[in-house]
Amino acid sequence: MDKDITIYDIAKGVGFSPTTVSRALNNHPAVNQKTKQRIYEIATQMGYRSNMFASNLRRQRTHTIGVIVPILNSSFQSSVMAGMEKVATEAGYNLIISQSMGTAEKEVANAKTMFNSRVDGLLVSLAHDTENIDHFEPFFKKGIPVLFYDRVAEHKQSTSIVIDNVQAAYKATTHLIEQGCRNIVHISGNLKINVYANRLKGYKYALIDHNLPFRESLVITNNLTEEDGIKAAEQILKMKPRPDGVFVSNDFCAVNCMKALKQAGISIPHDIAVVGFNNDPITRVVEPSLTTIDYPGYEMGEVAVRSLINYLDALSDISITNTITLRSELIVRESSLRKLQK
Amino acid sequence: MDKDITIYDIAKGVGFSPTTVSRALNNHPAVNQKTKQRIYEIATQMGYRSNMFASNLRRQRTHTIGVIVPILNSSFQSSVMAGMEKVATEAGYNLIISQSMGTAEKEVANAKTMFNSRVDGLLVSLAHDTENIDHFEPFFKKGIPVLFYDRVAEHKQSTSIVIDNVQAAYKATTHLIEQGCRNIVHISGNLKINVYANRLKGYKYALIDHNLPFRESLVITNNLTEEDGIKAAEQILKMKPRPDGVFVSNDFCAVNCMKALKQAGISIPHDIAVVGFNNDPITRVVEPSLTTIDYPGYEMGEVAVRSLINYLDALSDISITNTITLRSELIVRESSLRKLQK
Numbered sequence: 001m002d003k004d005i006t007i008y009d010i011a012k013g014v015g016f017s018p019t020t021v022s023r024a025l026n027n028h029p030a031v032n033q034k035t036k037q038r039i040y041e042i043a044t045q046m047g048y049r050s051n052m053f054a055s056n057l058r059r060q061r062t063h064t065i066g067v068i069v070p071i072l073n074s075s076f077q078s079s080v081m082a083g084m085e086k087v088a089t090e091a092g093y094n095l096i097i098s099q100s101m102g103t104a105e106k107e108v109a110n111a112k113t114m115f116n117s118r119v120d121g122l123l124v125s126l127a128h129d130t131e132n133i134d135h136f137e138p139f140f141k142k143g144i145p146v147l148f149y150d151r152v153a154e155h156k157q158s159t160s161i162v163i164d165n166v167q168a169a170y171k172a173t174t175h176l177i178e179q180g181c182r183n184i185v186h187i188s189g190n191l192k193i194n195v196y197a198n199r200l201k202g203y204k205y206a207l208i209d210h211n212l213p214f215r216e217s218l219v220i221t222n223n224l225t226e227e228d229g230i231k232a233a234e235q236i237l238k239m240k241p242r243p244d245g246v247f248v249s250n251d252f253c254a255v256n257c258m259k260a261l262k263q264a265g266i267s268i269p270h271d272i273a274v275v276g277f278n279n280d281p282i283t284r285v286v287e288p289s290l291t292t293i294d295y296p297g298y299e300m301g302e303v304a305v306r307s308l309i310n311y312l313d314a315l316s317d318i319s320i321t322n323t324i325t326l327r328s329e330l331i332v333r334e335s336s337l338r339k340l341q342k
Numbered sequence: 343m344d345k346d347i348t349i350y351d352i353a354k355g356v357g358f359s360p361t362t363v364s365r366a367l368n369n370h371p372a373v374n375q376k377t378k379q380r381i382y383e384i385a386t387q388m389g390y391r392s393n394m395f396a397s398n399l400r401r402q403r404t405h406t407i408g409v410i411v412p413i414l415n416s417s418f419q420s421s422v423m424a425g426m427e428k429v430a431t432e433a434g435y436n437l438i439i440s441q442s443m444g445t446a447e448k449e450v451a452n453a454k455t456m457f458n459s460r461v462d463g464l465l466v467s468l469a470h471d472t473e474n475i476d477h478f479e480p481f482f483k484k485g486i487p488v489l490f491y492d493r494v495a496e497h498k499q500s501t502s503i504v505i506d507n508v509q510a511a512y513k514a515t516t517h518l519i520e521q522g523c524r525n526i527v528h529i530s531g532n533l534k535i536n537v538y539a540n541r542l543k544g545y546k547y548a549l550i551d552h553n554l555p556f557r558e559s560l561v562i563t564n565n566l567t568e569e570d571g572i573k574a575a576e577q578i579l580k581m582k583p584r585p586d587g588v589f590v591s592n593d594f595c596a597v598n599c600m601k602a603l604k605q606a607g608i609s610i611p612h613d614i615a616v617v618g619f620n621n622d623p624i625t626r627v628v629e630p631s632l633t634t635i636d637y638p639g640y641e642m643g644e645v646a647v648r649s650l651i652n653y654l655d656a657l658s659d660i661s662i663t664n665t666i667t668l669r670s671e672l673i674v675r676e677s678s679l680r681k682l683q684k
Contacts, residue, residue: 117459
């Protein structure tokens with residue numbers, strides 16, 4: 001038997017292009033099942049062997065999808081998980097989730113665990129200090145699809161699912177300007193995280209487009225926690241002239257900042273108008289209710305799993321889709337509505 | 343050959359402490375490989391046998407711990423996960439988490455996935471309609487430890503980690519009574535879930551001990567969602583005489599109920615005093631701030647993983663520990679404090 005049978009030999013034998021043969025032998029979803037079957041048979045008859053070919057024939061689906069998230073401590077992440085579960089359950093898949101706790105080191109360990117758990121595919125929202133995505137190479141090499149969502153990375157074999165954070169922040173800031181704010185503070189998370197960096201950009205662009213100066217001194221960067229919200233309020237109260245608007249990069253920090261401002265005697269929205277980000281349930285409970293950006297977490301989870309399963313089922317080709325952008329929208333509530341209250 | 347060779351005999355034989363021998367035989371990472379090898383050899387020469395020793399020798403650790411939760415949509419569950427991650431990371435373990443979405447059917451699928459992922463141990467908070475725990479039998483049979491937390495089941499080979507829900511609810515209700523409330527509503531979750539059934543008991547016992555009648559008509563059972571809180575407020579407003587206290591089995595429902603009551607013109611706590619459960623961050627943001635039970639989720643997560651790892655490292659014996667009960671405490675805030683405000 002010829003040990004050196006190549007893909008080109010098989011291509012001649014079956015009358016398909018070498019690309020198609022290669023894809024079929026690697027179980028590429030772009031090749032339909034019937035063609036694959038025919039190519040497998042002929043390849044086997046001709047005595048073709050390769051580890052990859054063998055492993056794909058051998059590999060059974062586990063019907064398990066791995067998810068790596070920074071940390072499960074927000075309504076946003078809960079909503080994403082709920083959307084993922086819905087689609088996964090309907091399609092007969094189970095999710096296993098791991099938290100990177102926001103560190104690249106743990107993300108690397110998580111990737112290994114997921115690989116060893118033989119997941120059929122992986123959904124990842126990156127840690128803020130992840131500087132490269134080499135730890136996902138074993139997946140790419142094995143043809144196991146990896147999709148990024150929310151906190152994303154570029155990779156030619158991967159698709160990213162995002163919202164347009166620049167545009168959303170632009171809308172939020174423009175709304176504050178339209179409500180008469182001229183001196184707007186932005187409270188941001190770690191700027192190494194793409195979503196926060198992009199929201200800062202949107203804030204900046206909105207100011208520039210409305211002929212307002214962008215001042216570094218009005219940008220407060222922290223970790224957007226409860227305490228950070230309270231501290232930010234103290235910083236705002238010390239600023240001269242006193243700011244008249246605050247755009248915060250998450251709701252939880254925003255409501256805590258707002259409460260601290262109120263306790264210091266500031267009237268919201270009359271003295272200072274506040275806008276958050278995410279549309280967490282808390283925004284509807286606080287008083288005044290919080291204007292925010294509706295970040296469609298549930299839909300993001302649905303789209304992420306749907307895309308992954310479509311790829312696994314060969315209904316779509318991951319290598320041609322770079323980015324899927326979901327709609328986000330501004331929800332105006334009492335915390336910023338000054339025009340009607342005056 | 344003496345069949346009753348013990349760890350103490352081996353310790354004498356090798357000149358190490360019994361702890362080191364125990365750890366070595368259970369493949370504990372704190373014992374170096376060389377020492378382990380020596381202890382293994384001597385233990386084998388001496389004819390030491392134990393299922394645990396054998397199975398640990400056979401089984402390779404994956405250093406992965408599986409977690410099955412009903413749903414990751416609360417601050418409580420996030421805190422539990424954070425506590426688990428902390429201890430797991432420190433001990434060199436990774437967590438993989440799956441959601442049962444509150445159904446026994448999905449919990450069965452999750453258990454299979456976890457088993458196939460070859461987790462070293464499993465931590466479970468049960469779905470409300472889980473009627474038996476046969477789906478964990480494969481773990482028990484293989485000697486893979488299963489611990490239950492929060493929503494627990496009895497099993498002779500398992501430990502449960504809980505708070506005393508009866509006592510916590512008793513404290514919450516007693517506090518309302520001490521604040522002058524005589525007509526106290528209880529808003530509960532699904533009573534098939536042990537934690538809610540126990541909180542109802544605590545509410546009932548507190549009434550009885552204070553010579554107040556227990557009335558079924560004052561117990562509202564729902565799913566403790568945002569909408570349920572608003573609906574419950576409508577029900578309360580229709581009750582005659584109007585209730586003067588509400589004890590709600592979770593904070594999120596409580597704050598939504600409180601807001602709806604306020605919008606209907608009710609003064610909190612003067613007309614109606616409100617107490618929640620969990621001590622979610624939201625309780626500190628709402629106005630008035632919410633009196634609640636501090637449920638130590640973070641500590642529960644820590645204890646659960648610590649117990650599991652101690653068992654894996656043979657530092658503790660799961661079959662002798664039935665239940666670990668953590669302390670919970672009442673945190674009095676503005677929503678119930680009538681005595682000082684009058």
